[in-house]
Amino acid sequence: xxxxxxxxxxxxxxxxxxxxxxxxxxxxxxxxxxxxxxxxxxxxxxxxxxxxxxxxxxxxxxxxxxxxxxxxxxxxxxxxxxxxxxxxxxxxxxxxxxxxxxxxxxxxxxxxxxxxxxxxxxxxxxxxxxxxxxxxxxxxxxxxxxxxxxxxxxxxxxxxxxxxxxxxxxxxxxxxxxxxxxxxxxxxxxxxxxxxxxxxxxxxxxxxxxxxxxxxxxxxxxxxxxxxxxxxxxxxxxxxxxxxxxxxxxxxxxxxxxxxxxxxxxxxxxxxxxxxxxxxxxxxxxxxxxxxxxxxxxxxxxxxxxxxxxxxxxxxxxxxxxxxxxxxxxxxxxxxxxxxxxxxxxxxxxxxxxxxxxxxxxxxxxxxxxxxxxxxxxxxxxxxxxxxxxxxxxxxxxxxxxxxxxxxxxxxxxxxxxxxxxxxxxxxxxxxxxxxxxxxxxxxxxxxxxx
Ligand code: PLP
Numbered sequence: 001x002x003x004x005x006x007x008x009x010x011x012x013x014x015x016x017x018x019x020x021x022x023x024x025x026x027x028x029x030x031x032x033x034x035x036x037x038x039x040x041x042x043x044x045x046x047x048x049x050x051x052x053x054x055x056x057x058x059x060x061x062x063x064x065x066x067x068x069x070x071x072x073x074x075x076x077x078x079x080x081x082x083x084x085x086x087x088x089x090x091x092x093x094x095x096x097x098x099x100x101x102x103x104x105x106x107x108x109x110x111x112x113x114x115x116x117x118x119x120x121x122x123x124x125x126x127x128x129x130x131x132x133x134x135x136x137x138x139x140x141x142x143x144x145x146x147x148x149x150x151x152x153x154x155x156x157x158x159x160x161x162x163x164x165x166x167x168x169x170x171x172x173x174x175x176x177x178x179x180x181x182x183x184x185x186x187x188x189x190x191x192x193x194x195x196x197x198x199x200x201x202x203x204x205x206x207x208x209x210x211x212x213x214x215x216x217x218x219x220x221x222x223x224x225x226x227x228x229x230x231x232x233x234x235x236x237x238x239x240x241x242x243x244x245x246x247x248x249x250x251x252x253x254x255x256x257x258x259x260x261x262x263x264x265x266x267x268x269x270x271x272x273x274x275x276x277x278x279x280x281x282x283x284x285x286x287x288x289x290x291x292x293x294x295x296x297x298x299x300x301x302x303x304x305x306x307x308x309x310x311x312x313x314x315x316x317x318x319x320x321x322x323x324x325x326x327x328x329x330x331x332x333x334x335x336x337x338x339x340x341x342x343x344x345x346x347x348x349x350x351x352x353x354x355x356x357x358x359x360x361x362x363x364x365x366x367x368x369x370x371x372x373x374x375x376x377x378x379x380x381x382x383x384x385x386x387x388x389x390x391x392x393x394x395x396x397x398x399x400x401x402x403x404x405x406x407x408x409x410x411x412x413x414x415x416x417x418x419x420x421x422x423x424x425x426x427x428x429x430x431x432x433x434x435x436x437x438x439x440x441x442x443x444x445x446x447x448x449x450x451x
Pocket of ligand 1: 061264
């Protein structure tokens with residue numbers, strides 16, 4: 001059979017359910033209900049196989065920062081494919097797109113983060129980081145420094161290494177994670193876990209768990225701390241203002257490596273080029289992916305500071321991927337960075353559309369179902385609750401409120417995601433004020449419908 005976008009939706013869905021195993025999905029649900037088939041996209045709008053237009057409040061998976069349908073990116077890919085579709089960067093060869101992109105990233109990244117090790121995804125980049133920091137300490141003559149501290153409910157990817165770094169208990173329960181020498185501390189989620197503390201007290205308490213963990217493990221055994229400047233997949237948890245300064249103090253005091261996982265926060269999402277700038281932290285390594293190419297090509301990497309790169313450079317780092325620095329992906333990423341910069345996309349999020357979205361989004365806290373509404377740049381979340389005063393969660397057996405709300409949004413042609421009872425947005429950074437109004441109208445209608 002010839003399968004195309006003209007094939008009837010039900011047929012596409014049946015074939016999809018029969019042969020395609022989807023990530024983070026219960027396959028049996030698809031057999032019953034069928035996935036929505038997305039056929040085209042332009043700007044911030046998706047089109048499905050029934051011709052419905054859907055506002056993408058999630059930028060795909062937090063990645064289509066410049067929006068869909070950018071012909072310059074397609075042209076950059078086509079040009080590079082014709083000139084040099086592939087060559088590797090192993091064994092002392094290189095190519096111009098990798099050189100150009102590395103130099104540009106060194107310019108954009110703060111401080112002495114001047115060195116890029118490429119991967120094709122955030123997961124791979126975080127796997128690189130595990131080996132990078134342990135190798136660094138081995139080369140420094142401190143091989144016992146192996147432990148990497150992370151946080152419960154963090155998301156750092158889905159490979160065995162990066163999934164172990166992550167703190168998703170449901171993932172750890174399947175298939176042999178976590179690997180040894182990864183330690184988790186609690187997340188700075190004041191809404192769910194802050195109890196009677198003020199957000200400021202709670203932020204300090206959660207940051208000091210890092211110090212306690214280091215002392216318990218033994219400072220001479222700790223290699224690094226990894227965290228997302230703002231937790232994304234865990235529910236867009238914007239930490240209290242006291243949190244990051246205290247983390248920075250502790251990291252500095254013990255001389256451990258700080259890895260900022262910028263896979264979501266990077267490339268304008270929080271209104272600066274990197275979430276580390278928004279949160280005022282100075283990482284030694286940043287993980288990047290997603291917005292690096294606006295999702296047009298799979299590319300990620302680790303941006304490493306001069307000290308660590310210098311030490312690693314003295315030996316052969318026995319690590320790398322066939323597609324590390326892939327020329328087509330690198331060319332597309334470079335063009336994407338040009339668009340973000342020259343069209344003032346990041347600046348607009350910081351100064352114009354971000355503040356406008358913030359005002360509208362935070363007003364959703366007046367809705368009877370919404371407890372907390374918080375947003376940083378273009379990533380925000382609503383905590384749904386039956387009782388705002390006590391910040392109570394919905395009872396476990398009614399814990400599908402977030403799911404129902406997400407389904408209502410989808411029926412109203414708005415993509416919002418839910419994590420438990422938190423509703424999330426992370427729209428393309430080119431969302432206009434009119435589109436922000438549409439997003440808020442549709443979100444409000446959907447909340448009304450599940451109230
Ligand atoms: N790190 C963070 C913070 C992420 O949000 C993600 C993906 O959502 C990853 C890493 C993993 O990236 P990928 O899915 O490209 O492997």
